[in-house]
Amino acid sequence: MGIDKRKRVGIFSCSLEKTPKCSVVKVKINNKQYIALIDCGAVISLIKPNIAKGFIQETNINLVDIQGNSISTCGRSKVELTLPGGIVVQHNFVVIDADSFQENIILGIDFLRHPPFFLYF
Numbered sequence: 001m002g003i004d005k006r007k008r009v010g011i012f013s014c015s016l017e018k019t020p021k022c023s024v025v026k027v028k029i030n031n032k033q034y035i036a037l038i039d040c041g042a043v044i045s046l047i048k049p050n051i052a053k054g055f056i057q058e059t060n061i062n063l064v065d066i067q068g069n070s071i072s073t074c075g076r077s078k079v080e081l082t083l084p085g086g087i088v089v090q091h092n093f094v095v096i097d098a099d100s101f102q103e104n105i106i107l108g109i110d111f112l113r114h115p116p117f118f119l120y121f
Contacts, residue, residue: 047095052095056076073094
């Protein structure tokens with residue numbers, strides 16, 4: 001079952017109180033809605049363990065943030081997301097330690113490089 005390439009997922013820019021500029025998309029995981037931050041500078045996509053809720057496979061991934069600080073991870077998890085327009089995709093996320101992670105979900109370039117994503121800023 002492939003993705004209908006004619007359907008497009010709109011990702012829009014917004015202004016939040018504590019974040020000067022960001023790009024976000026509404027996603028549904030396990031019938032709960034979340035705001036996912038789009039980060040084209042992130043090589044991988046990240047998610048908090050309480051959202052992944054599935055099987056978390058142990059992994060030896062070492063991450064550093066933009067300031068060079070080490071980020072602790074819990075493993076990897078394949079998560080099913082429902083995007084705007086009812087598009088359902090599965091993606092392998094790195095599950096990150098919730099205490100060191102401000103956002104619930106970060107969609108990195110590994111997620112965005114596949115159709116049906118079109119970024120409009």
